[in-house]
Amino acid sequence: MMDLRIREFTKGLWKEIPPFRLVLGLCPALAVTKSADGGLGMGIAVTFVLLCSNVLVSLLRNVIPKKVRIASYIAIVATYVVLVEMITQAYFFPLYQKLGIFIPLIVVNCIILGRAEAFASKNPVLPSALDGLGMGIGYTLSLTVLASIREILGSGTWFGMQVMGSSYQPFSFLVEAPGAFVCLGLILGIMNSLGKR
Amino acid sequence: MELLILVISAMLVKNILLAQYLGNCPFCGVSNRMDTALGMGMAVIFVLTLSSACTWVVQRYMLDPFGLGYLQTLVFILVIAALVQLVEMFLKKSAPLLYQALGIYLPLITTNCAVLGVAIICIRRDYDFVHTIVFSLASAAGFSLALVLMAGIRRRISVSPVPRALQGTAITLITAGLMALAFFGFAGVDASLTALK
Numbered sequence: 001m002m003d004l005r006i007r008e009f010t011k012g013l014w015k016e017i018p019p020f021r022l023v024l025g026l027c028p029a030l031a032v033t034k035s036a037d038g039g040l041g042m043g044i045a046v047t048f049v050l051l052c053s054n055v056l057v058s059l060l061r062n063v064i065p066k067k068v069r070i071a072s073y074i075a076i077v078a079t080y081v082v083l084v085e086m087i088t089q090a091y092f093f094p095l096y097q098k099l100g101i102f103i104p105l106i107v108v109n110c111i112i113l114g115r116a117e118a119f120a121s122k123n124p125v126l127p128s129a130l131d132g133l134g135m136g137i138g139y140t141l142s143l144t145v146l147a148s149i150r151e152i153l154g155s156g157t158w159f160g161m162q163v164m165g166s167s168y169q170p171f172s173f174l175v176e177a178p179g180a181f182v183c184l185g186l187i188l189g190i191m192n193s194l195g196k197r
Numbered sequence: 198m199e200l201l202i203l204v205i206s207a208m209l210v211k212n213i214l215l216a217q218y219l220g221n222c223p224f225c226g227v228s229n230r231m232d233t234a235l236g237m238g239m240a241v242i243f244v245l246t247l248s249s250a251c252t253w254v255v256q257r258y259m260l261d262p263f264g265l266g267y268l269q270t271l272v273f274i275l276v277i278a279a280l281v282q283l284v285e286m287f288l289k290k291s292a293p294l295l296y297q298a299l300g301i302y303l304p305l306i307t308t309n310c311a312v313l314g315v316a317i318i319c320i321r322r323d324y325d326f327v328h329t330i331v332f333s334l335a336s337a338a339g340f341s342l343a344l345v346l347m348a349g350i351r352r353r354i355s356v357s358p359v360p361r362a363l364q365g366t367a368i369t370l371i372t373a374g375l376m377a378l379a380f381f382g383f384a385g386v387d388a389s390l391t392a393l394k
Contacts, residue, residue: 023366024222027310031218071278074307078271086267101317104270108310110222177216178381181374185367193362 008127012134013141018111019184020142020191022135025111028102029143030180036159039147041095042102043140045088047133049080050112054132057120064121073116074107081106111139150174150183200331202390207335210387213311214343215377220311224344224373225366227302229355234348238341240302242334244284245312248277249333252316253326273316278307311340346376 016022019029025046032038053076057064064072085103088096096103106112115135120128151157154174156164164170173179213219220241227233252273260266285303288296306312315336319329350372359368 023225026221026225027218030221070307071275074274074278075271078274082267082271085270101314101321104273104317105219105310105314107270107274108308108313110308113308176381177218178374178377180218181215181370181377183374185363185370185374188367188370189360189363192364192367 005127005130009130009134012131012136012138014138016135017138017142017191018135019139020188021195022111022114023188024114025109025139026184028105028109029146030177030184032099032102033143033147033150033180034175035098035151035155035157036144036147037095038098039143040140041088041092042099043136043143045084045099045103046106046109046111046139047136049077049084049106050115050136050139051129051132052080053077053112053116054120054128055125057116058123058125058128061121069121070113070117073113073121077112077116078107111135146184146187149187150179154179200328202387203328203331204335205383205390206387207332208339208342209380209383212339212343212377212380213315213336214340215373215380217314219314220309220340223305223309224347225369226305228344228347228369229351231345231348231352233302234344235341236298237302237305238344240299240306241309241311241340242337243299244281244303244306245315245337245340246330246333247284248280248312249316249319249329250326251280252276253319253324253329256320269317269320274307274313277312277316281307311336343376343380347373350376 012018014021019025028042028046032042053073056076057073060072060076081104084106085096088099088103115132119131123131148158151159152163153171155172156162156168156170174183207213211217214221214224223237223241227237255272255276256269260269260272265272281303285296285300288299288303315333319332324332347369351369354368354372363371
């Protein structure tokens with residue numbers, strides 16, 4: 001029993017880590033990973049929404065009629081996203097400005113809706129919460145790693161601190177849009193070659 | 198003239214997919230075949246323009262007068278979801294041919310972040326109604342253009358010897374990165390058009 005719980009939590013951390021293994025939620029993964037703090041902030045916001053919406057969807061799974069379930073999930077997710085939006089605007093304004101349009105767009109992050117539909121709507125509260133938390137932490141980790149690579153190589157800093165020597169010529173391709181696609185593509189390739197054998 | 202600049206900028210220079218990172222999930226999902234890419238592109242052009250117009254009206258005449266701006270995310274996603282459902286029902290009844298072509302893509306569009314993204318961008322940039330329509334049409338056309346181009350490229354990739362680890366989404370993302378690099382070239386067009394004005 002305990003084993004099963006642990007597995008529900010840890011599958012989001014390696015075996016099905018989004019967005020590398022479970023290729024969902026690509027847009028924010030590309031857009032906000034210009035700098036490490038953006039990636040970390042977006043990851044935490046998504047984790048919060050994912051955890052709360054998974055718990056609520058799981059609690060309501062016997063109440064929501066099958067036919068309108070997707071619309072109901074969207075309404076639940078949107079409620080938490082509005083909360084996140086207001087909290088970041090009030091207490092973390094620089095982050096709010098940095099993430100910009102991608103905070104409201106958490107609503108349409110397919111990971112959240114995907115977990116609600118594939119897991120929380122069929123499982124009791126505790127496993128759903130663990131699933132949401134695991135997936136959320138996995139997403140945060142991946143975004144932070146991707147953002148760190150892009151920030152360190154692309155602008156020579158990490159979380160705003162200078163890490164490369166002053167003679168380092170920043171590889172600015174990586175902080176632009178094309179670099180985001182190529183970098184994510186290469187990480188996916190690395191993950192594939194690690195996982196296949 | 199000003200509208201022309203807006204069209205070129207939205208479609209090519211700041212391509213919604215390759216420069217603003219919106220709508221990547223359907224981009225990776227349906228770009229493997231030309232006919233599905235075309236169908237999805239058409240459906241996005243149709244729904245995106247309609248939904249931006251609706252959300253603009255909702256924002257201007259319902260949210261703004263009553264100071265309900267903080268509900269924007271929640272209201273917009275519900276408007277879009279309801280609209281997609283309506284369009285689906287309407288097409289099924291009155292234009293069965295069009296429904297056959299676009300039908301299967303419509304439910305997917307609710308969670309296409311380009312739709313919600315463009316609606317929010319229009320509000321944040323304070324566009325009037327005409328600019329909203331033109332901007333949405335051009336953005337959606339840019340999305341479809343990138344999607345169809347990608348479908349063409351992927352057909353060639355499917356017969357090329359891609360390293361095993363990079364097959365699938367990884368090579369698609371790297372190709373998208375190269376396409377984004379090519380679209381960077383349009384920045385000059387934008388600058389010279391602005392100078393003309």
